[in-house]
Amino acid sequence: MSDDDIRIGVFVCHCGTNIGGVLDISELTEYSKTLPNVVYSADNLYTCSEVGLSEIRENIKEHDLNRVIVASCSPRTHEPLFRSTCQEAGLNPYLFEMVNIRDQDSWVHMKEPEKGTEKAKDLIRMGVYKAALLESLEKMQVGVIPSAIVIGGGIAGMNAALNLANQNFKVSLIEKDSELGGLLRHLNKVYPTNEDASIILETRNLVENHKKIDLYKSAVIEKIEGYVGNFKVIILQNKKTLEIEAGAIIVATGAKALSPEGYYNYNGKTIISQLELEGILKENKINTNNITMIQCVGCRNEERKYCSNICCMTALKNAILIKEQNPDANVNIIFRDIQTQGVTYEEYYRRAREMGILFIKYLPEKPPIIKKDRIEVYNEFMNQVIGIPYDLVVLSMPLIANEDSEQLAKMLKVPLEENNFFLEAHVKLRPVDFATDGIFVCGSAHWPADISESISQSNAAASRASTIISKEMLEVEGSTAEVNTDLCVGCEACIKICPYSAISKDEETDTVVVNKVVCKGCGVCGASCPHNAITIHHFTSDQIIAEIVTYGGGE
Amino acid sequence: MGENLKRVMVIGGGIAGIQASLDLAERGIVVELIEKNACIGGRMAQLDKTFPTNDCSICILAPKLAECFRHPNITLHTLSEIKNLSGQPGNFNVKIFKKARYVKEDECINCGVCIEKCPMRVDDEFDMKLRKRRAIYIDYVQGVPSIMTIDRENCLFFTKDACRICEKVCEREAIDFDQKDEEFELNVGSIIVATGYDIFEPTSLGSLGYGRYLNVVTALEFERLICASGPLGGHLKRPSDKNEPKKLAFINCVGSRDIKNNPYCSSCCCMYTTKEAMIAYEHDNEIETSIFYIDLRAAGKGFREYIQRGENDYAITYIKGKVAKILEDDQKNPLIFYEDINTSQVKQLKYDLVVLATPMVPKKDAGELAKILGIKIDDYNFFKANSYHPQKSSKEGIFLCGACREPMDIPTSVIDASGAAAKAAEIVMRG
Incomplete structure (x- = not known):
């Protein structure tokens, strides 16, 4: 596409008085029209209102826009809305660019509106220069295997398996011992009711007899492959190697007493x-x-x-x-x-x-x-x-982490904390998720937990797993990382730094490969690559440099 | 038994209700989320930061609020309460009462012009009455749905048949004084109760001076005082003279672990007083803090280390002992009298500001809701949970999560919520 073909529309939002009360919106709208490739510019009281959105749709058609910029609030809350609006008008959603002139401008420069308006001009100009270089991207779809694997047959693992099976999902429960029950087998009574532990242990019968649960006892995990929606776990049982497939994995391997x-x-x-x-x-x-x-x-x-x-x-x-x-x-x-x-x-x-x-x-x-x-x-x-x-x-x-947790963590490519308990994605809001999609944790594998806590967590992990395996297809992010294999020297710096374990080594070519399904496009691999061999789509070096250069006054 | 409805009702839109709704919606189950207030967000929206990561509370909550609002499988019913329940697991019929908002939900775009022009000044409950709001308002700036509400009790049109200024200034003609309260029915397969908690009111504990001494505040008031979006814009000052406090005291177990008030432990005060002291120190490195405690309860992941960090790096001193009383000197500095555990003598310490860690108590109307739903409550009015399957209420098909069943912190509430979602899914997806 030559430069002449780029037709950018800029929509500047008042956000009521949030932006309009501080910045000079009509000046910004007029300024936008002077920027290269901008063929249309307008202001809205609220771009996100239905009126504002239909204006975007109409003008994409009327002015044949092939890039849209909204200068308003935060992409965190509003980018999905504007992207889908563009898509409704037939534009690839990745040809949309958002400029934040509220959180990063009018809100923080409330007392210096002139300077705030100048800053907004810089921000919009940077957006326009980037937009010229935006490329269409496609969101990939991957199929999901509608079943789960639960690793560990203690109270947490058994309960997680039961819950999913009761929701009509097929579950494979893998236990290294010859019988189910974990630490619970060694207990006399349980608090706070002081009833016999054997009553709680009756869960075993439900698990053993559930027709949706495949039980693998005395099984050792050899290898774990795949990614969200499509995991493959290879186990060794009775000297036989078996392959189990599932869309999600729940880690419920427990702990042991010091x-x-x-x-x-x-x-x-x-x-x-x-x-x-x-x-x-x-x-x-x-x-x-x-x-x-x-x-x-x-x-x-x-x-x-x-x-x-x-x-x-x-x-x-x-x-x-x-x-x-x-x-x-x-x-x-x-x-x-x-x-x-x-x-x-x-x-x-x-x-x-x-x-x-x-x-x-x-x-x-x-x-x-x-x-x-x-x-x-x-x-x-x-x-x-x-x-x-x-x-x-x-x-x-105290309860301490199992010795084999390190090995399992390595196979799953998930982290442990300093005491070798499994480390969740976010202690506050994602307590049973791993950062890697499709893998979850519950019970004492995560942190010493009693029966009621283990059961709560196992229900939670089952719920989280069900959000994946209930879907026929998963849609994955379009703005992902791509490796230029001509430049990659296989140093593996990106593999070590990737928080989602999305990158692996291709031993044949001695270069790295990005799994697009797992990649979230966060960009840390691109920043860490000493050879500039990684492109982060939607945040390419060209796009970012164009923004920086025009900010500094260059062309 | 009739049709098994693949639809779940979640009562309460705090972090627990939100998490349960999002999990179910992502699982492909339709959710009716019932919220009593004008906005979802609950208590977590009122907090400044959260332990043990010290993440900004609203910053990690806001994306979930937006997701909840946008999700095609979630219908949000604000200003709504449960009036009646009939039917059985798999097919409950619920009667909902929805208060009029007097603002058209589809028209209001939260521009804020009406707020500026409204002449009324009313205690702001969200800010623990530490500042005033108007009679047309939004609970908090990031509130979802991000639209206004008219407070009928205080609006001049409803009290004196006057004003109507908001109606005149609203460019979108979103004000509708003719809106009526409505009642409607919903059929759902299962119900999750996530109605949260109230805060114990410490005025009854006369010896601690709350309500009498300006520089004795509750922990939730402190959250608002130190929060950037709070009444002081995040610059901590003490209420009496607006001076910056340098010596803080936190008193744990105020009205909890106390046979006369609430015998139970409120679960998270040891952690949040440490957090509040840490944030205060981050605002001003000259601040020194004492935390008075009975047992330091920090059993969660990384919690013990957090307390250690407070002691080592944030000038916090933990003092084991029960505070007997608080008096005030002529500078309005609170004086704490406590029994020193080593000498068994009563000692006195002077502070600039004292914060009372008051416990979570059940919602005022918990008993009433329990009656409507036909579920049991415990001795204190928390909803009674099964001992080993704590998401189970006493009634099949109705599940519990979060602090409505027992005081708990945010991660435990989130686990509870996802857990309740799994249990509800078991009911509506069973074969």
Whole structure:
């Protein structure tokens, strides 16, 4: 297309008084007409109103516009609207360019309107120079396999699988053990109702008998390929290699308890872990009168800074159970901060105190010391060391990440945080999503979680997965990265930096390949490429340089 | 049993209701989103920043508001409340009462001219009554739908049959004083309740001086005071003399973990007081903060590290102890009296501004809604959830998410919301 063919229309928006109350809109409209390739320019009180939008559509036809610029607010909120308006008038939506003269101009220069108007001229001129270089782009469509893979058959994984299966999706559940249930199998009772863990474990039967769930037990994941909508997981089961396909993957691999070996003279007899106590209580074999529990063993320290979330409630539960069985028992909990958030858990804590369970706070710099016949602990409130006689000491150990989480993270190309728990896309608003589309996380693989939390999260992960596998086709972003293989030297800098794992190495040619389905067009690869081998469509170097040059007064 | 409707009603348009709606809509299920206020956004829109990332709250919320409004599968019913429910899971019939807005939703383009001309000044609830709004208004600038509402209780036309200035100045003729409240019915397969929470009113705790001393404020008031879009434009000043405070105190568990008021723990105050202290420090590095607490509850991902950062890098001192009372000196500086845990003596500390971390309490009308929906509430009026499937209410087909069932922070609400969406989808998509 030669320069003569470019016909740009510029629509300048008053945004009520938001922009019009500060900047001189008619001056900006007139100024736009003086810019190269601009064949039409007008102002609207509200370009985004139906009146404004129909003006865009009409003028595209009347003036044969092949580029449209709206100078108004933020593309974050309004670009999709204007793009679809262009499309309705037969223009490729990527031939639309938005100039933000509100958030970045009238709002911040409210008290200097003349300078604000000059800045708006610069911004519009930059938009016009860029628009001349815009290219039509197509949004790709990819098919979606309407099923999910759940990795891990603990309570989180089982529940996620059940929910999706109940929504009529096919689910493949992969478990490395020979039976389902995860950590729940080792528990005696569950809080806050103190009912048998076996009742919750009945979920297993529902999973095993669901006709929409394919169960792969004693299965090891060998390899994971593909991308959102089209994943392929290769597993090894009974020495046979199997390939499972799905549109989405849910990671529910859980966590494990830190071993008590080496902490507080642990001996497995008089000094045991909370998990071992569960076993004893399950067998109904508790026969001691003086029991003391120590919280935060091996965590909230330099090595493991975090709070493991579930240990306070677990200790309370076992303390209550002991007290119920033997009201005369002396049960003490030596703690740092009791974590019983919310309504029910705080009530549970109150109940424990009312039952006569004694709570003694300790300071991390003065931890309890286990002597032969008593535990010595400094009590801040009494400002002295107190001695507590014991028959049994119970150590509350944190949950830690599974060893194989690193390997799985590598295969899935998703990140772990510093403690090797899986790292979600955004802690606030995307708590069960990964940045990579189509992969989700729930339960203690993400962070130590109790049963109710694990079930909530597994429902959430199922919901998020369903938003993908319910679609026949996924439409993917048109403005993606493209590699010029003549320039690429295969240094892999882009592979390491891509937040969506969209780039991989083509070993044959020793260059990199962008998966257009996964790429979001964020541009970090382009910026990091030392050889300028990557073009980000819609934000090409030519387009950006044209903006910079005209800003600096060049042609 | 009749037809299984592939349509879900979400009651409440805060972050939980929004997330549940978006998930369902993206899943291909039609959503009727019912919001009592004129705009969706809920409490999260009122917050300045959010822990533990310190992201600007409205900045991460606004795209979701826009998405909710634009999504072809979501119908937004603002100014609306539930009046009656009949039917069964798979096919509920819900009667909705929608208050008149007196502004035509399709005509108003939020130009703001009417606001400028409206002569009335009314306490702005969104800004915790720290400033005035007009009788025609939008809850907050980024509010969605981004259109005006006339407040019937205060508008001069409705109170004195006078004025009508907004009608005269509106170029789009969007004002319609003849609009009437309406009632309509919707049929849905499942219902998600996400009605959120109110804030405990600490005036009843006389010893802490709230309502009597200007420089004792609540945490939500503090959010507005420090927020760039709040009444002070983001320049923190204390209410009595507009001086910049240098010594701040936050008191946790004000009216919570307290048998006389609310025995439960409000879940997120330990974290948000730390956040508010951090933001204050970011505004002014000379600020020093004390946070009074019973237990520091920070069990979420990265939360413990966040508290540590507050202590190390933001001049926050955590003081374990219950505050007995607050008095005021002649400069209107709050004086905190508390029991020192080491000496068991009552000590006194002087601050420029004191912030009370008041807990979430159930919505005033939670009991009434529970009756209409036929779901159970707990001892405090939170909707009663199943212990291990917390999105399940006591009634099949009706699900719960967010702080209407128990106090919780934003990520937990978002998880809860997606979880409730999955449960509702189970009902409407079952084979």
